[in-house]
Amino acid sequence: MQKYSHIIWDWNGTLFNDVAWCIQVINTMLKKRGIKTLENIAEYHNVFGFPIVEYYKNVGLDMESERFEDLAVEWLEYYHSNNSGGCGLYPGAAAVLEAVSKSGISQVILSASEQNNLMSQVREFDITKYFDEILGISDIYAKSKVAVGLDYIARSSVNNAILVGDTKHDYEVTKALGIDCVLIPNGHQSKNMLLLQGVPVLDDITCVIEYIVKQP
Numbered sequence: 001m002q003k004y005s006h007i008i009w010d011w012n013g014t015l016f017n018d019v020a021w022c023i024q025v026i027n028t029m030l031k032k033r034g035i036k037t038l039e040n041i042a043e044y045h046n047v048f049g050f051p052i053v054e055y056y057k058n059v060g061l062d063m064e065s066e067r068f069e070d071l072a073v074e075w076l077e078y079y080h081s082n083n084s085g086g087c088g089l090y091p092g093a094a095a096v097l098e099a100v101s102k103s104g105i106s107q108v109i110l111s112a113s114e115q116n117n118l119m120s121q122v123r124e125f126d127i128t129k130y131f132d133e134i135l136g137i138s139d140i141y142a143k144s145k146v147a148v149g150l151d152y153i154a155r156s157s158v159n160n161a162i163l164v165g166d167t168k169h170d171y172e173v174t175k176a177l178g179i180d181c182v183l184i185p186n187g188h189q190s191k192n193m194l195l196l197q198g199v200p201v202l203d204d205i206t207c208v209i210e211y212i213v214k215q216p
Helices: 019-032 041-047 052-058 068-079 093-103 115-123 146-155 168-177 191-195 205-213
Strands: 006-009 106-114 133-137 161-165 180-183
Touching: 019 041, 019 068, 052 068, 093 106, 093 205, 106 115, 106 146, 115 133, 133 146, 146 168, 161 168, 161 205, 168 180, 168 191, 180 205
Parallel strands: 006 106, 006 161, 106 133, 161 180
Antiparallel strands: none
C-alpha cells in the first residue's frame, strides 16, 4: 500500500525548467531601467523569493515610483514572448510522471501562475493525462497558492498528500495545507536555502520515484 494517496507538484522550477529564462526576463527589465543585472544563477538565488513584490525590491526595482501591478504585467509580457524562452521539462520529468501514474498515486499541479497561462504551458508537453487537476491562481500577481491548495484539499479525497517543490514558499504552502513536503534544488532557490526548511531535499526530480513511489 502506498504511503501517499496524492502528489501535488509545483510547476515552475520543479517540473518546468524556466530558471534561466526568468533570469533573462528580469535582466531585461533591469537593463531597461539602468539597474545592475544579475550575472549568474547564484545571484538570482540570493534575491528570489515570495512574495514577488519583495523579489522586485531585492533586485533594485523602485517600488515607490512604480506600481507592482504594472511591473507584474511587464514581466509577464516578456516571460511569454519568444515561446517562454523555449523552456522545457526537466530531464526525466515525464518519465517520473509516468511512473507515478502507474503506481496509482493521484497527481495534481498547484502553481502560483495564472490559470490560463499555466494550462497553456502544460499542454505543450503532452502530460495533462497524468494529472487529476491543474490548479493555478486567478490573477497574474503570484501572491500565493495556499487558498487554491486549501480548496483542493477540502473538496477532494486526499488521504495523505505530499508536495514536491523547489522553493521555501512551497514548504510554507505545505504547512498551511497540513501535508508533507520534499524539495528539489534545481529550481528558483538554492540547495542551502532549501536545507534550512528542515524537510528532505532530493538531488533532482528523478529521485522522486525512489523517495515517494517506492517508500514503504
